[in-house]
Each structure stands twice: as structure tokens, then as C-alpha cells.
Amino acid sequence: MNITQLLGLTVRLLVPTLLVALGGIFSFRIKVFPLGLEGYMLAGCFLAVTGTYLFGSPYLGMAFAAILVMLLALIFAFFVIELSVNPVICAFAINTIVAGMTRFLMIPVFGSSGRIYLDSALALPRFQVPIIKSIPIVADIFNNHSALVYVALLLPFVIQFVYYKTNYGLSLRATGAYEEAAVAVGISTRKVRYIALMTTGCLAGLGGAQLSLTANLFNVGMTDGRGFTALAAIVLSAGEPIRAFLGCILFGLCDALVLNLSSEGIPIQFLSMLPYILAILFAVMPPVIRKLSERTAFSKLQLRIRQNDPEILASRAFHHSVNSEE
Amino acid sequence: MKKILSVTLCILMLGMLAAGCGSKAKETEQKDVFNVAFCAIYPFDQAVWLSNMVETLTKYNEEHDDVNIKMVEVSETSQYEPKIRALAEQGIYDLIMTQFSGHVEATIAVAKDYPDIQFFSYDGMINNVAEYPNITEGQGGDRLVNGFLSGACAAYMTQTNKVCFIGGKEIESIQKQAAGWQQGVKYVNPDIEDKYVIADTFADTTITRELAANLYAQGFDVIGFSASGASAGVVQAAAEAEGAKYAIAFETHFDEISNGKEIAAALTYADKMMVQVIEKAKEGKLEMSVQKMYGYAEGVNDFVYCNDVVPQDVRDKVQVLLDKILAGEIVVEFVLD
Known part of the structure; x- marks a missing residue:
């Protein structure tokens, strides 16, 4: 197995999931569970191919997908925010309707059912990045990808900045943490929630567009659960963009490993367990490490007390004098 | 706003129900028509061979006045038996076609209760098919x-x-x-x-x-x-x-x-096999309780160069x-x- 090839494959496989996960984080942060990501992504796949087919450009196809899926998310937002429909039920409806509509619309739009192939001239262009292409191993991993791949790889850092360094990020976090308090300080939580839910749709649509336009086709059900993988990355990362990025790298690496190992003759029954084992590890490791470090810190403190550490003794004396003065 | 939306949704649902219960392509109750129910185990457009099969059967249905084919997606495991049984209960179908091993248990269960209906299992792999007097199996393609x-x-x-x-x-x-x-x-x-x-x-x-x-x-x-x-x-x-x-x-x-x-x-032209089976059943020549391979000799397979x-x-x-x-x-x- 060639490690460079494996990492290059990981980059190609993780990007659609990453875009969807980053979109889903916006919903997650305002306490709307983004269960409709699979539907948004599938709609993005279909609309990107439709847009490319209609306008003759993959970039216009991508924009078409992003805008229309954002509008779909607007409908979802209207139901959730204005009509107080349970977001989980609404998301189920979105997933079901999109699965049906993409099948149904194939015939009137393309005159065929099941799948549609785009002309190879409409394939998403790949770029040779000036500096990267001349660095031996890095070039094999990061060169010769479509523009959206590079955008997706930078996006977690941009979103991290938005969350923690901008007014909108602060409003978003405040709305998610305690909506009444956010309203009390004058934040328009309704507007914040609308923007967050529409951003989810936009990014998930782009994720779908990346998937279908890279393959240059639309196939019924082609997302094959990627929206739910993105959801797993969001939940495991607790809605933190950089951690979600790491989660998506893990899932992408896992997919790449499965592909490589299956072509090495390792049974697929074993390999198909691999993503779930890694997901469990990804979920379990942070609390285990936290617990272990807490326990280590506590035992170190006990040891210092037993050894009559002067700092501890001084601290004790100080607390004792404060309490006796009171 | 909520009231308007609720009323609109109700009207939409009623409209869809009305459309669903609307006209049929052919009068299924006609005595001289051979009625066939085709149960697909996947959504029709999930696989290329299935899309081809549906297209061929639709065309065949349009071209033959003496045959009426109803095509149904029976793709949810929990719906296998209820849907196949519901078709049998209608009492109009002469032949019910099901697919693969997934449909086998439901086919056997329903076939026992409806001995007058012929059941055809496509690739069901029913090894003891000889025990069932009104079931036959065709293996589509060698x-x-x-x-x-x-x-x-x-x-x-x-x-x-x-x-x-x-x-x-x-x-x-x-x-x-x-x-x-x-x-x-x-x-x-x-x-x-x-x-x-x-x-x-x-x-x-x-x-x-x-x-x-x-x-x-x-x-x-x-x-x-x-x-x-x-x-x-x-x-x-x-x-x-x-x-x-x-x-x-x-x-x-x-x-x-x-x-x-x-x-x-x-x-593999599994659609050709389905048409051959329907024609044989219509003529009363479809042999029951057997497994039959439809391969190169029957024109169901072909090895071609592109x-x-x-x-x-x-x-x-x-x-x-x-x-x-x-x-x-x-x-x-x-x-x-």
C-alpha cells in the first residue's frame, strides 16, 4: 500500500462529507439537530448535475445547487422557526421527499430514469497549484484537485474564525447556548437561526455538488449515507469546526483504507466494520483521555499533600486564616 | 397563516389520494385479459437491468390488449408479505411475479393460501420448489x-x-x-x-x-x-x-x-425472460414446481463486443x-x- 496514494485518496473522499459536516455545524450550534443533511446532499448532487446540464458550466451547476438547496433549507427553517414543527420530523420529510423527487424529476428533466451522465467536456476542472505541484510528496496528496477541494480544506479554519472572532459567531453561540439571554441583550435570534439553517443548506448542497460533479454523473441514491457520516462527525466533534474536520479526515482515511485493503484481498465483512470501530474510538478517546488526565492530576495533588509540599501547606494556611477571620 | 397552510396541505393530500385512486390503463376485471402483477424488490430505477425490465414490460403491456401488467415496488422488508398478499386478495391476478430470495418466504406463504394463482419467482433459489404446486422459478441469465x-x-x-x-x-x-x-x-x-x-x-x-x-x-x-x-x-x-x-x-x-x-x-436480458414467462403462462404452458434456467439457449444471455x-x-x-x-x-x- 502506497501511503502517498492513500492520503491523496483520503483527500478526495473526505471533501464532500466535510462540506456537509461544516454546514451541519451551523444547525447543530443553534440546537436544531441536522438530520436532513442526507436529503440536502442528495438534492445538491441532483441539482448540480441539472444546473451543469442546463447552463453548460459546472460552476454554474454548483451555484445552482447551492442556491436551490439553500432555498430548500429556507422552507425547512420556516417550518421549524415559524410553525414550530419538530425539526427531526421535518428533516425526515426532507430526506424522504428529496429521495423521491430526485427519482421523479429524472424523467421530465433528462428523459431517462436511474442515472444521468454528463458530457466529459462538462467535468469539473482540476488545478495544478503553482507551489504545491513542485513539492514531491505534498504534490501527490494536494495537487490536481478541483477548486472546491481547496475551498473545503480552508473552510474549517474560516468557520472557526467566524464562530470565535465575529459578531455573528458570538450571536450564533449565544442563541444556541441560551436563547432568552441572547434576546435580552438585543440579538435577533430569529435572523441568526434563519442564516444558520440556510448556511447548512448551502454548504450541504455544495457537498452534494462536489460528489456528483467529480463523478460527472447523477445516480439515484448516490450519497449512500454520506450525510449521516457527516452527522456522526458533527456529533462526535460537539459542533467544533476543526474537530469536525479531524473527524472527516478520519472517516475519509477509513474509506481510503477500506478501498486499499479490499483490493489486497482482505474480506469486506471485516473491512466494513472499520469505519464504525474508528467512530467509536473517536467518540470514546477524548473523554477517556480527559478522565485519565484528571485522575493523574488528582493523584499528583494527593502525593504532594502526603509529601508536605510547601506550596500546598502555604495555600492551606492561607485558606485557614481567611476562614478564621470570617 | 397556520390555518391557510393546513387547509392547503389537506387539499393537496386529498388531490393526491384522488389521483392515486384514479383511472387505470386497462379494465383489470375483464375476463379475457390475462392479469399479471409484477413485484420489484428494488425501486424501479435503482438498477439498470430493472429499469430495462420495467420499460420492456410497459411496452409489452401497451402493445398487448389481452394482457394487463401491474407493476409494484415491494422493496421494504416489512411490506413483502402484506403487499404480495394484498395483490392476491384482489382476486384478479392470474400470475404474480416476485424477485430474488428476499421475496421467497412471502411468495410461499401467500401461494399456499391462493392455489388458483400462479406464482413466478425470479432467481428466488427455492431448492424445494417441487413441493409447491403453484410456484415456479426462473433463473434469469446464466x-x-x-x-x-x-x-x-x-x-x-x-x-x-x-x-x-x-x-x-x-x-x-x-x-x-x-x-x-x-x-x-x-x-x-x-x-x-x-x-x-x-x-x-x-x-x-x-x-x-x-x-x-x-x-x-x-x-x-x-x-x-x-x-x-x-x-x-x-x-x-x-x-x-x-x-x-x-x-x-x-x-x-x-x-x-x-x-x-x-x-x-x-x-442478460432478464426482461426477455419475463415476457417469455408471461406468454407461456397466458397459454397455460408455464410448468409449475420447477426451477428453469433462462440462458444463452433461450436468448436471455449474450456475450457482445463493444x-x-x-x-x-x-x-x-x-x-x-x-x-x-x-x-x-x-x-x-x-x-x-
């Missing part, structure tokens, strides 16, 4: 022979002595193709490196594309593939691969996107192998390495 001819063709065409078969999922129909492929490769040249890989998807073209690209990069130069809708990914990888990297399709063609790299295809890449001498050799199989000189067995 997958072992298809696999053998494809494997032999791949073995004749490889320049690197490395060939591979990619299957969508680890199911019996795919295993049969793989078993045939392995025997075909070995028959031509036992020293060829032959790999059998499962992509574990029937829908995800990204996975099959990357898998095939990886195999081509490892030096495998002829890849056979059977992964339903996900097969397109393998063809795309072949189209993008530089040099003499080829693909051999199973069940259906993908040559419109192959850039000339799909060199041959072991086709372009001029495969030279005439290889085509002649493959034809000789087919003749030997049909004459019983070569027996392809369901044994997977």
Missing part, C-alpha cells in the same frame, strides 16, 4: 457462463497477466459471476494473477471509481465488474486510465461513458468456449476460490 466467457476474454486480452473482478456486494448472484470468471481465467491461463474484490455498494460510483483506479494503478489491466448502478464508476476509471486498461461489463452496457475502454459485455479492441481470433476462441459449454463439454461450477 451467471456462471457469463462469468466464464468474460474471464476467458479477460485472460486472452491481458498484457500484464493481472486481471480482476469487482462485485457490488457479497451476494449469490455476484458470487456466481465471480466463480465463472475465475474458472474462465484459469481455463485460458492458470498462471494469471486473478483478484476478486467486493466494493460493498450498488449505488456509490465514487467508491467503485476509486477502487478501480487503484487496481489499474496496481497493474491490473482488465477488470470485469458487476455492481449495478455503481458500475459506472468502474467504467469512468477505465475511461480515465492511460494506456491499454480495459473493462468488461456484466448485465448491461456502459459504453456511452467508457471512452472505448469497455471492450465487451456479458449481457468495439474493435478485441481481435477476431480472441472472439473466435470465446465462441468456441461457448459452443463447448452449450454442448456440455465444459461444465462451469459454482465454486469460488
Whole structure:
């Protein structure tokens, strides 16, 4: 197995999931569970191919997908925010309707059912990045990808900045943490929630567009659960963009490993367990490490007390004098 | 606002109900019409062969006034028996066609209660079918022979002595193709490196594309593939691969996107089999309680070449192998390495 090839494959496989996960984080942060990501992504796949087919450009196809899926998310937002429909039920409806509509619309739009192939001239262009292409191993991993791949790889850092360094990020976090308090300080939580839910749709649509336009086709059900993988990355990362990025790298690496190992003759029954084992590890490791470090810190403190550490003794004396003065 | 929306939704739902209960293409209650219910185990457009089957049956239905075919998606496990039973309960169907082993239990359960209806199981693998007086099974396409001819063709065409078969999922129909492929490769040249890989998807073209690209990069130069809708990914990888990297399709063609790299295809016209079964049943000649193979002899299978890449001498050799199989000189067995 060639490690460079494996990492290059990981980059190609993780990007659609990453875009969807980053979109889903916006919903997650305002306490709307983004269960409709699979539907948004599938709609993005279909609309990107439709847009490319209609306008003759993959970039216009991508924009078409992003805008229309954002509008779909607007409908979802209207139901959730204005009509107080349970977001989980609404998301189920979105997933079901999109699965049906993409099948149904194939015939009137393309005159065929099941799948549609785009002309190879409409394939998403790949770029040779000036500096990267001349660095031996890095070039094999990061060169010769479509523009959206590079955008997706930078996006977690941009979103991290938005969350923690901008007014909108602060409003978003405040709305998610305690909506009444956010309203009390004058934040328009309704507007914040609308923007967050529409951003989810936009990014998930782009994720779908990346998937279908890279393959240059639309196939019924082609997302094959990627929206739910993105959801797993969001939940495991607790809605933190950089951690979600790491989660998506893990899932992408896992997919790449499965592909490589299956072509090495390792049974697929074993390999198909691999993503779930890694997901469990990804979920379990942070609390285990936290617990272990807490326990280590506590035992170190006990040891210092037993050894009559002067700092501890001084601290004790100080607390004792404060309490006796009171 | 909420009231208006609720009323609009109710009107929409009523409209959809009315449309659903609306007119039928033919009067199903007519006595002189042979009524057939076709139950698909997948959504109609999930697989290319199924889309073709639905298209052929729709056309056949339109062209024949004496036959009425109702096509139903019976794709949810919990709905298998209720839906098949509901069709039988209507009392108008002369023949009910179900698919694969998934539908078998429901077919057997319903068939027992409706002895006057003929049931046809497509690839149900009902080994004790002789025990059921109103069930017959048809195996659509000889997958072992298809696999053998494809494997032999791949073995004749490889320049690197490395060939591979990619299957969508680890199911019996795919295993049969793989078993045939392995025997075909070995028959031509036992020293060829032959790999059998499962992509574990029937829908995800990204996975099959990357898998095939990886195999081509490892030096495998002829890849056979059977992964339903996900097969397109393998063809795309072949189209993008530089040099003499080829693909051999199973069940259906993908040559419109192959850039000339799909060199041959072991086709199965399962739709032809369905039409043959309906016609036999209509004439009262459909034999019950048997398993019948619909293969090359019945015109349900064909091994075709997509372009001029495969030279005439290889085509002649493959034809000789087919003749030997049909004459019983070569027996392809369901044994997977």
C-alpha cells in the first residue's frame, strides 16, 4: 500500500462529507439537530448535475445547487422557526421527499430514469497549484484537485474564525447556548437561526455538488449515507469546526483504507466494520483521555499533600486564616 | 397563516389520494385479459437491468390488449408479505411475479393460501420448489457462463497477466459471476494473477471509481465488474486510465461513458425472460414446481463486443468456449476460490 496514494485518496473522499459536516455545524450550534443533511446532499448532487446540464458550466451547476438547496433549507427553517414543527420530523420529510423527487424529476428533466451522465467536456476542472505541484510528496496528496477541494480544506479554519472572532459567531453561540439571554441583550435570534439553517443548506448542497460533479454523473441514491457520516462527525466533534474536520479526515482515511485493503484481498465483512470501530474510538478517546488526565492530576495533588509540599501547606494556611477571620 | 397552510396541505393530500385512486390503463376485471402483477424488490430505477425490465414490460403491456401488467415496488422488508398478499386478495391476478430470495418466504406463504394463482419467482433459489404446486422459478441469465466467457476474454486480452473482478456486494448472484470468471481465467491461463474484490455498494460510483483506479494503478489491466448502478464508476476509471486498461461489463452496457475502454459485455436480458414467462403462462404452458434456467439457449444471455479492441481470433476462441459449454463439454461450477 502506497501511503502517498492513500492520503491523496483520503483527500478526495473526505471533501464532500466535510462540506456537509461544516454546514451541519451551523444547525447543530443553534440546537436544531441536522438530520436532513442526507436529503440536502442528495438534492445538491441532483441539482448540480441539472444546473451543469442546463447552463453548460459546472460552476454554474454548483451555484445552482447551492442556491436551490439553500432555498430548500429556507422552507425547512420556516417550518421549524415559524410553525414550530419538530425539526427531526421535518428533516425526515426532507430526506424522504428529496429521495423521491430526485427519482421523479429524472424523467421530465433528462428523459431517462436511474442515472444521468454528463458530457466529459462538462467535468469539473482540476488545478495544478503553482507551489504545491513542485513539492514531491505534498504534490501527490494536494495537487490536481478541483477548486472546491481547496475551498473545503480552508473552510474549517474560516468557520472557526467566524464562530470565535465575529459578531455573528458570538450571536450564533449565544442563541444556541441560551436563547432568552441572547434576546435580552438585543440579538435577533430569529435572523441568526434563519442564516444558520440556510448556511447548512448551502454548504450541504455544495457537498452534494462536489460528489456528483467529480463523478460527472447523477445516480439515484448516490450519497449512500454520506450525510449521516457527516452527522456522526458533527456529533462526535460537539459542533467544533476543526474537530469536525479531524473527524472527516478520519472517516475519509477509513474509506481510503477500506478501498486499499479490499483490493489486497482482505474480506469486506471485516473491512466494513472499520469505519464504525474508528467512530467509536473517536467518540470514546477524548473523554477517556480527559478522565485519565484528571485522575493523574488528582493523584499528583494527593502525593504532594502526603509529601508536605510547601506550596500546598502555604495555600492551606492561607485558606485557614481567611476562614478564621470570617 | 397556520390555518391557510393546513387547509392547503389537506387539499393537496386529498388531490393526491384522488389521483392515486384514479383511472387505470386497462379494465383489470375483464375476463379475457390475462392479469399479471409484477413485484420489484428494488425501486424501479435503482438498477439498470430493472429499469430495462420495467420499460420492456410497459411496452409489452401497451402493445398487448389481452394482457394487463401491474407493476409494484415491494422493496421494504416489512411490506413483502402484506403487499404480495394484498395483490392476491384482489382476486384478479392470474400470475404474480416476485424477485430474488428476499421475496421467497412471502411468495410461499401467500401461494399456499391462493392455489388458483400462479406464482413466478425470479432467481428466488427455492431448492424445494417441487413441493409447491403453484410456484415456479426462473433463473434469469446464466451467471456462471457469463462469468466464464468474460474471464476467458479477460485472460486472452491481458498484457500484464493481472486481471480482476469487482462485485457490488457479497451476494449469490455476484458470487456466481465471480466463480465463472475465475474458472474462465484459469481455463485460458492458470498462471494469471486473478483478484476478486467486493466494493460493498450498488449505488456509490465514487467508491467503485476509486477502487478501480487503484487496481489499474496496481497493474491490473482488465477488470470485469458487476455492481449495478455503481458500475459506472468502474467504467469512468477505465475511461480515465492511460494506456491499454480495459473493462468488461456484466448485465448491461456502459459504453456511452467508457471512452472505448469497455471492450465487451456479458449481457442478460432478464426482461426477455419475463415476457417469455408471461406468454407461456397466458397459454397455460408455464410448468409449475420447477426451477428453469433462462440462458444463452433461450436468448436471455449474450456475450457482445463493444468495439474493435478485441481481435477476431480472441472472439473466435470465446465462441468456441461457448459452443463447448452449450454442448456440455465444459461444465462451469459454482465454486469460488
